[in-house]
Amino acid sequence: MEVENKGSLEPLAPGRRSDRVRYYREGRVCVEPGCTTVLSIYNPSSRCAVHQRRADVIPLRRLESEEMERSCAQCGATFTTTNPRRKYCSSRCRSHAFAEREKLARRAAVAIEERERAAA
Numbered sequence: 061m062e063v064e065n066k067g068s069l070e071p072l073a074p075g076r077r078s079d080r081v082r083y084y085r086e087g088r089v090c091v092e093p094g095c096t097t098v099l100s101i102y103n104p105s106s107r108c109a110v111h112q113r114r115a116d117v118i119p120l121r122r123l124e125s126e127e128m129e130r131s132c133a134q135c136g137a138t139f140t141t142t143n144p145r146r147k148y149c150s151s152r153c154r155s156h157a158f159a160e161r162e163k164l165a166r167r168a169a170v171a172i173e174e175r176e177r178a179a180a
């Protein structure tokens with residue numbers, strides 16, 4: 061009986077844990093009373109997919125709709141948004157910035173054209 065488990069109790073090398081794929085204990089069962097679903101070792105939850113919804117999905121939804129404070133890239137006004145990619149406080153500022161960028165691009169194109177004309 062002493063041979064059992066030998067070699068399998070070796071501790072993980074310290075500091076290397078984060079390099080490994082994260083997985084969870086094998087053979088876990090959903091904690092919901094009456095549920096016998098065995099959980100995947102990759103499932104970070106303690107509940108099966110059916111029962112997970114209730115307990116674990118809520119914080120995820122809250123994260124998605126979390127409001128953040130940003131300052132408008134055009135006018136500098138502070139605004140709140142749930143979209144992390146939003147850069148402008150309003151569609152007016154957005155189109156304003158877009159028009160400005162177009163103007164700059166056109167000006168740059170004209171400058172290049174003039175330089176080429178001067179060189180020719």
Ligand SMILES: [Zn+2]
Nearest residue numbers: 090095108111
């Ligand atoms: Zn379950």
Ligand SMILES: [Zn+2]
Nearest residue numbers: 132135149153
């Ligand atoms: Zn603005």
